[in-house]
Amino acid sequence: MLDADLKTQLKTYLEKIVQPIELVASLDDGEKSRELEGLLQDIAALSDKIAYARRDDDARRPSFAIARVGTDVAVRFAGIPMGHEFTSLVLALLQVGGHPAKLDPAVADQIRDLEGDYRFETFMSLSCQSCPDTVQALNLMSVLNPNIRHVAIDGALFQDEVEARQVMAVPTVFLNGEPFDQGRMTIEQILAKLDTGAAQRAAEAIKTKAPFDVLVVGGGPAGAAAAIYAARKGIRTGVAAERFGGQVLDTMAIENFISVPYTEGPKLATALEQHVREYDVDIMNLQRAEELIPAGADGLIGVRLASGATLKAKSVVLSTGARWRNMNVPGEQEYRNKGVTYCPHCDGPLFKGKRVAVIGGGNSGVEAAIDLAGIVAHVTLLEFDTQLRADEVLQRKLRSLPNVRIIVNAQTTEVSGDGQKVTGLVYKDRVGGDTHRLELEGVFVQIGLLPNTDWLKGTVALSPRGEIEVDGHGRTSVPGVFAAGDATTVPYKQIVIAMGEGSKAALSAFDHLIRTSAPAESATAAAA
Structure with a gap:
């Protein structure tokens, strides 16, 4: 099932396992069951901490559980997790095997503190680039909290169940047998639905933040580039994003990103966030902007969020990107994700x-x-x-x-x-x-796409297409407010162009800060 090169790479990863695990298969006489058994046997042969057993104790076949020996820690896959889900399989092996996940300690504690019984089922497809984030988030949650169980189901292999449960989009998640949500979800998004007080606590924390020198609104390629260029100037930088990665998360193959012959959207989005986190940048995820408030007497620009909290900054870079254009015909919204x-x-x-x-x-x-x-x-x-x-x-x-x-x-x-x-x-x-x-x-x-600028109408000058009008420096019609990426009038909506425009907007914002603060500083020096 696995070629020699992949076995070699996987063997290196599996050396990180510290606690013994068992791969427990439920199979039938079909070809897919034979493929799955071959895969599991290949994996077990790569580590002395992994054992394979066939028990046929699950109704979905082929399926298998990854279980930590002597504990209740386990995750399950119904199907053969190759394609985009191979990474989910590797991470599940490591995490069930005791290798620590890269997760904010506060978020991990929030997961462990969840009370109640949570039985999640995620219908996914192996060609879906959005599904792994959801699968991996729920797998990790089930490793951290024994009250949480999760099975990832390949809809292509279980068509009868897909039809019976009317699954027409992936990922589709059920909780305790009832529809929970659809679409890509991070751990933070799932927690926000389970822990109803989480959003309010986040809003209260945001209210206490000191003003930023540069506040970037949006976390796509333009926003990430702006944050990095601003942070490298040594100024206080924040990013408020509805979802870090933006439209790139929904992009499959990327073959025109210069110096990188091929990558995929989710992989690039992860790299963008990791790069930003290398700097002293305050990333505020799951935050949707609803109003831009031009600078008042205090010289600070405000951005009011959907949570009710308001962020303040000396300058702002708008990089809210774009979304899929709707047909706007009867039945489209009624049957969204239902065909x-x-x-x-x-x-x-x-x-x-x-x-x-x-x-x-x-x-x-x-x-x-x-x-x-x-x-x-x-x-x-x-x-x-x-x-x-x-x-x-x-x-x-x-x-x-x-x-x-x-x-x-x-x-x-x-x-x-x-x-x-x-x-x-x-x-x-x-x-x-x-x-x-x-x-x-x-x-x-x-x-095509529509710019995410509805919230800016009446505040910033927009083109007839709803794009933010910018000049050659990324300046908007509002002093101290700059913009970059697919939300602007800059032609050719491409990742590489968005990154360049984001960098330019951040440099322009820095230049703005220097020029607007210099007179006050000079006056202070003269008075001394």
Whole structure:
């Protein structure tokens, strides 16, 4: 199951295990069970602290538990955790084996203090780049607190259960048999839902913070670069982010980041946060900004958060990024994550053998259709314009696929369903005016991005597209406020450009601080 190179790398990691563990399998006579057994036997052979046993004591097969011998500490996988989940498997082996996780001690204590019985089930897919964060968070929580149990379930292998529980997006998490949440979640986000007092305690702590020299709002590539460049100047720097990593967390393959031939969004997001944490930067995660308050008599700019707390700073860098654009048609929100989805890599495997539509004929839409064509029964791509806008090489590939239909001049007008899931889509022919209905089970929306700037309307000058207007130095219309990245009018929304703009905005903010503080300092010196 594992090649020689991977075995060598894994063996090195497994040397960190300090407590004996057992891999306990539940198998049937199928091919996937034989694959899983081979994988577990390979792993057990790499360490004298790992044993393998087959007990067939779990209803889901193939599945296995990683259990710390002589204790209640265990995590479970239903399926074969390869692909994006291989890292989750390695971390589970190490953590169940007693290797300490990199976690804020206060957060670890908060997990240990949770009372009650928590039985989590996470439906994921091996091609989902968003799923590992959720799987790893819940696995670690189950290692730290014996009241917490977690199983990660490969939806592609357990289609009957996916259908029965109406799972149409990953990751989907159930708690004690009831829906808990969907989408990428960190430990802090999960704790915020379980420990209802956590958000209020965080807000109270934020209220006591001293003013920052530079406050960065947003934690994507632009925000991370701004924080690093500001901190390197030796000034007090803070970052308030709804989720550190931003849109990069939802990006699959990255092949145009200069000097790095290939990486993936979640990996890059982790590297960004680790780099920022090497400096004296106060990172405040899970904090959504709701209002920008221009400087008053005290010379401090305010940023009011959704929690009710307000942060103060001498200068601010806005780097709030962008989000997926919605179609804004009836049924879209009603059936979101019930057939309407925005991530073909994440949710594609859940639609195996079904009929789906992709909305959008740009590079993202055509790439999504190509990927989905290898999984689903049929793909219909609908483009509003008179022709596809994707690169020609992608169009040629798409047109060569036998289970793809392309419709241009198509205006989607409605997503229909039976109250529980998508059953079809209605579109209008923009040439003839006729209305048509497609019978299908999934709709993948790929029509671009919208800047996250709604909260700035009436405060900062915005373009007709809602982007923050900036000059060549990243300055906005509000003194002391700078902006960078996909939320601004700077053209070409690319990671490398966002990083450069974030760095520039931080340098401009530093220059602003020098120039605005110099007269006061000079006056003080003259008086002395």
